[in-house]
Amino acid sequence: MLENTSSDTATTPLLEAAAAENIHGGEEGRNRGGSWWRKLLDVEESKNQILFSLPMILTNVFYYAITLVSVMYAGHLGQLELAGATLANSWATVTGFAFMTGLSGALETFCGQGFGAKVYRMLGIYLQASCIISFFLSVVVSICWFYTEPILILLQQDPNISKTAALYVRYLIPGLFAYGFLQNILRFLQTQSVVMPLVLLSALPMALHFGIAYALVHWTSLGFKGASLAVSISLWISILLLAMYVLCAKKFEHTWHGFSFESFSFILTNLKLALPSAAMVCLEYWAFEILVFLAGLMPNSELTTSLIAMCVNTETIAYMITYGLSAAASTRVSNELGSGNLDRAKSAMLVTLKLSVLLALIFVLALAFGHNIWAGFFSDSPEIIEEFASLTPLLAISVTFDSVQGVLSGVARGCGWQHLAVYANLAMFYFIGMPIAGFLGFKLNLQAKGLWIGLICGLSMQTSTLLLITLCRNWSKMEIPVNREKETSVFV
Template identity: 60%
Template sequence: MNQQVSGGDGDEESRGGRWWKRMLDMEEAKKQVLFALPMILTNVFYYGIPLVSVMFAGHLGELQLAGATLSNSWASVSGYSFMVGLSGALETLCGQGFGANQYNMLGIYLQASSIISFIFSIIISILWFNTESIMILLHLDPQISKTASVYAKLLIPGLFAYGFLQNILRSFQTQSVVMPLVVLSLPPLVFHIGITYILVHMTSLGFKGAPMAASISLWMSVLMLVMYVAFSKEFKNTWKGLSSESFDYFFTTLKLALPSAAMICLEGWSFEILVFLAGLMPDKKQSTSLIAICVHTETVAYMIIYGLSAASSDSSAIIKKFASMTTLLAISIVLDCVQGVLSGVARGCGWQQIAVYVNLASFYIIGMTIAILLGFKFNLHAKGLWIGLICGLSCQAATLLVITLRTKWTKLDISANVDKENSLSV
């Protein structure tokens, strides 16, 4: 009898142990952390380049801070987010190629995606060159619009670099080459801090020196990665040099790049549109700067470091109002981290088109409507705009979670392998 009881306890412990193993695979969790941490640091270092420029510009005055933050938001809305999205095609294509041991295709896909980024960079540059006219059409303050336009025009060279940079990062990521990225991403940031200080404070460029420094540092980042690919043995099987074959895969890559860009942009735009809406409020300079600082902080926090952009201003009024936003900001940070993981699952599973509709409904039909009502109708101003964003994030995260939980993972894995074999055998 005692033996039976003892055996029952053992079975119960065994079942409990198996249950915990199903809930948390420590070995897999360790692998994910070791892979994710270098990518987190890399993203923070590269994101720090345009952010540092905004900080230096912001210390020149309230107008310069408003112009730089508005311009940086405009750059994110119309350029940076789009470049990140376009490069998302490589997560699927290079991931399939690497998994199927078709290593030579990774270099081909990288070139095809880079061509796409270059073409769209030209188109976006035309928009950036007409920043002042566009902002005035949106009824933003003329003085701030002019300042933002000066900043945006000098960021144009950096846009091309940013597009190439994102493609190379995706290529590294799909090959699990992540540790070198940390080493290669830190020097450009350190260099950028120095050159920004020199151009802003030690030359006659002043405000113009901040965006110029960002463009220089972004190109430095690209050149360092290109040199590493060219001379590292890690890429001897995946990079065979420039090839005209990349044009054959242009439209194949484009078909994945555009939905991926739409998915990223619909989410990213919802953050940056708040900055433009803030520019329509009575206290334009402070409202624009406050919301922009919150957006920068949210982005950095999304990469596991936050609070950095509070250094963007010397204005005690802005810092005080920013402090009053911290509770709302904390809520949005948590939600943003959750949706970030779920969005990654969506991209990995090829659900980009579904995610586009989810993001469109969550951020624009629900979130933006609430933001405008609370911000302007109920006079909650910046807090109202941010509450609307929180509502959008909540809807997006909840919807993606339901989709993820209802997915038949075994079936998906089998179908993905079949698709992989078929697509790469062509």
């Protein structure tokens, strides 16, 4: 993280600064006679963040759809193929794709603060260092993927499904490398607030993917293997489009100066944040997967697993929406910290938190009034629909906490607090949330409700911890001393 050695900066923690700001803001509001709405929410900042968030949400959904469409094509080949592709996609996500997404989180700190500090040339160096790390760690993950079948069998999965899943994963390996590069370039662009072009650059490969997947599955001898190979091809098309955009657009002439051996000297520096960033993401992903696994161990496993899977998918969709605000929080906070504007960084963070709560309330209301319709998309069983209705209040609570913690996680990435967030996720999910889930689900026989209550306990404690870190940390120590002539900065 970039460190400020300036001695003339105030060292007021955020909690005290926010209180002082409220006092001055209240006087100014009374003097101006402003509306209650403007006092509640900074309209201009909110507008800018929403305009930033929407393209990021669409971009995330389009890239997510690439893997989902291939699973659908595979599923139409037969029940075994559907089970194998679904299991393979979950396995690839928790062991590879989520890991690559997490690794790119270091760029949200370095590129975000560097862009705010106007050390533009360094953004390209950071990007190259992160891509080198992603490449070598993709090799490690690929070796793990070659042994997917014995690992899944060791995890008590059906042998036939495990064999089919292993075959699917093997053809995803080229896509893993592309996905790592893709996430790095997205962070490089995101931290410069270049988001609108990403919608087109993600929608195009997603649209092409329909044709590629159909052709490989039905017009070649690859069949089932063609579905996963199509993912790899579409992800590499995405990389080529993004790379061409960065190389050809004039707006990047200051942040991309071509390939440089200088990037190798920043690999260790990048790793100090990349690995905690990856752990942040993976620990949360794994917690949800553990719930599905625990549901499969219960007496009425078919019903419980279906309910938990529906809840997890609903939570994932809700988080995709929150993801845009998380990216906005990370970018705004890191840019303002890089510029040395502490007050504006704090203000941007508070606005994002308010927007996340508002967004969560809208989603919760939609879920409250439409839970039966939503459950009907997953199953026609009256029993499952009825049980899902009883879980809806718990799901509403978890969505609310997840929305807030998503923004706080974005702030943590923007500030370079990934190592603190890792401790919070590990302790709250695995030492509190999962044990409570197991106790309530199995010992008290609450089954799906018990598992989800345990998750809520973990989420609420995680959110509270991240909020406490955000409020009590001394933000002034994160400002960056920059020699703007030499474009250099100081690292810890």
